[in-house]
Amino acid sequence: MTEPAKNDVHPAGPGGQAGWRPRTRMVHAGARRSQFGETSEAIFLTQGYVYPDAETAEARFSGAAEGEGFIYSRYANPTVRMFEERMAALEGTEDGFAAASGMAAVSGALMCQLSAGDHLVSSRALFGSCLYIVETLLPRFGVEVTLVDGTDIDAWRAAIRPGTRAVFFEAVSNPTLEIVDIPAVAELAHAAGALVVVDNVFVTPAFSRAIALGADVVVYSATKHVDGQGRCLGGIVLGSRGFIRDRLEPYMKHTGGTLSPFNAWVLLKGLETLPLRCAAQAESAARIAAALDGRPGIARVLYPGLPGHPQHALAARMMSGFGTMISFEIAGGKAGAFRFLDALRLIRISNNLGDAKSLITHPATTTHQRLSEAARAALGITPGLVRLSVGLEDPDDLIADIQSALSAV
Numbered sequence: 410m411t412e413p414a415k416n417d418v419h420p421a422g423p424g425g426q427a428g429w430r431p432r433t434r435m436v437h438a439g440a441r442r443s444q445f446g447e448t449s450e451a452i453f454l455t456q457g458y459v460y461p462d463a464e465t466a467e468a469r470f471s472g473a474a475e476g477e478g479f480i481y482s483r484y485a486n487p488t489v490r491m492f493e494e495r496m497a498a499l500e501g502t503e504d505g506f507a508a509a510s511g512m513a514a515v516s517g518a519l520m521c522q523l524s525a526g527d528h529l530v531s532s533r534a535l536f537g538s539c540l541y542i543v544e545t546l547l548p549r550f551g552v553e554v555t556l557v558d559g560t561d562i563d564a565w566r567a568a569i570r571p572g573t574r575a576v577f578f579e580a581v582s583n584p585t586l587e588i589v590d591i592p593a594v595a596e597l598a599h600a601a602g603a604l605v606v607v608d609n610v611f612v613t614p615a616f617s618r619a620i621a622l623g624a625d626v627v628v629y630s631a632t633k634h635v636d637g638q639g640r641c642l643g644g645i646v647l648g649s650r651g652f653i654r655d656r657l658e659p660y661m662k663h664t665g666g667t668l669s670p671f672n673a674w675v676l677l678k679g680l681e682t683l684p685l686r687c688a689a690q691a692e693s694a695a696r697i698a699a700a701l702d703g704r705p706g707i708a709r710v711l712y713p714g715l716p717g718h719p720q721h722a723l724a725a726r727m728m729s730g731f732g733t734m735i736s737f738e739i740a741g742g743k744a745g746a747f748r749f750l751d752a753l754r755l756i757r758i759s760n761n762l763g764d765a766k767s768l769i770t771h772p773a774t775t776t777h778q779r780l781s782e783a784a785r786a787a788l789g790i791t792p793g794l795v796r797l798s799v800g801l802e803d804p805d806d807l808i809a810d811i812q813s814a815l816s817a818v
C-alpha cells in the first residue's frame with residue numbers, strides 16, 4: 410500500500426473532521442484508501458507486514474519510523490485501525506483500541522491499570538461476565554473491590570477513598586435499566602484521583618454523552634448495536650491517547666485479545682448505519698413501552714423514556730436517546746413469563762441484544778441464572794421479568810405479537 414493521497418485519510422478525534430456531524434463521521438471517519446482507490450474500506454486480512462529493508466524494520470520496532478508503520482496484526486492492523494478511529498470520532502475521544510469481544514475490552518480496560526493493593530469501586534448491577542471480573546478475578550490478583558448500588562450517590566461517596574484507582578459501572582444497567590449519574594460519580598472519583606470507566610452498551614454509541622459528562626474511559630461490546638445484525642463479536646476501549654497508548658496497548662498487544670481484521674471490517678460497515686438503526690429501534694422501543702405501560706397482565710414496565718420512569722429526567726440528561734431495550738414484568742411469575750415467551754411468534758428468544766431482529770430473554774433463568782435468588786431480588790430481577798431488545802421490524806408487528814402472546818398468558 411503506497412501512501413494514500415492526503416484527502417483519502419480522514420483522521421480521528423474531535424475537530425479532526427472539520428466539524429462533521431455524527432452521521433457523516435460514521436460513514437467517513439477513519440477511512441483510508443489503498444492505491445486502488447476502493448470506495449468500500451478494504452479488509453487487510455494479513456498477520457504481518459513486509460519491510461522494504463532491514464533499516465525500516467529496525468525503525469518500526471524502535472517506534473522511530475516516519476508516519477504509520479504496521480508490525481504485526483496482534484499489535485495493529487489497517488482495517489482494525491479504521492474501526493478504532495471511526496469509533497473514537499463518534500465518542501469524541503482521542504483514541505481507541507479494539508478487542509476481540511466486549512469482555513476482552515472490559516477486562517483489558519480494568520486489568521491494564523489495576524495492580525495488587527489498588528482499590529476499585531464498582532456498581533453491583535452488572536452484566537454477568539463483568540461481575541465475574543470485578544467480584545472474582547480482580548480480587549485474586551490482590552485488587553480490593555467494593556460493590557455499591559450504582560444509583561445511590563451516597564454509597565459511591567462512602568466507598569470512594571484515597572487509593573481508589575478506578576470506578577466502573579454500566580451507565581444503564583442490564584436488565585433493570587437503572588441509570589447511573591455520570592457527572593456525580595465522576596466528581597467523587599476525580600476528587601480521589603480515580604479513573605471513571607463506563608460500560609456503555611445499553612446506552613449505545615449513538616446516544617452516548619459519556620465523555621462530555623465526565624467519563625474517562627468508555628467501553629463497548631461492539632457485538633451489540635455496532636454490528637447490529639448479529640454476526641461478529643467485537644469490543645472497543647475509548648479514551649485519551651495517554652491511556653490507550655501507554656496503559657492499554659501494551660496490555661492488549663502482549664495478552665492478545667485483539668480484534669480480527671474481518672470482524673473489524675464488519676463492525677466498520679455497521680457503523681455507517683448505526684445512527685439510523687439506533688434511532689429507528691429507539692423510536693419503536695418508545696412505542697412498545699407506551700403500549701405495554703399500564704396494560705393488564707403487565708406488572709411494571711422499565712424504559713427510561715417513559716415519563717413515569719423514576720429516573721426519566723436523569724436519563725434525559727445522560728443520553729441523547731432512550732435506548733433500544735425494555736424490561737417488563739409479566740404477572741404470574743416465572744410460569745407467566747415462560748407462557749408469554751413461548752407464545753411469541755415474531756420476537757425470538759435469545760440472550761443477545763442490539764440486533765436488527767427483536768430478541769427477548771428471561772434474565773432470572775438465563776443471563777443472571779448464576780446469581781443466588783437473594784442477589785437477583787436485590788437487583789430487581791424478579792421471576793416474571795423479561796428483557797426485550799427492540800429490532801428493526803415494523804413496530805406495529807412487534808406490538809401485535811406482544812399483544813397476542815399476552816392474551817395467551
Ligand SMILES: *Cc1c(COP(=O)(O)O)cnc(C)c1O
Pocket residue numbers: 510511512513515536538539579583608610611630631632633642643644
Ligand atoms: C454483551 C455485553 C458485554 C460483553 O460483550 P461480548 O461482546 O459478549 O463479550 C459487556 N457488557 C455489557 C453491558 C453487555 O451487554
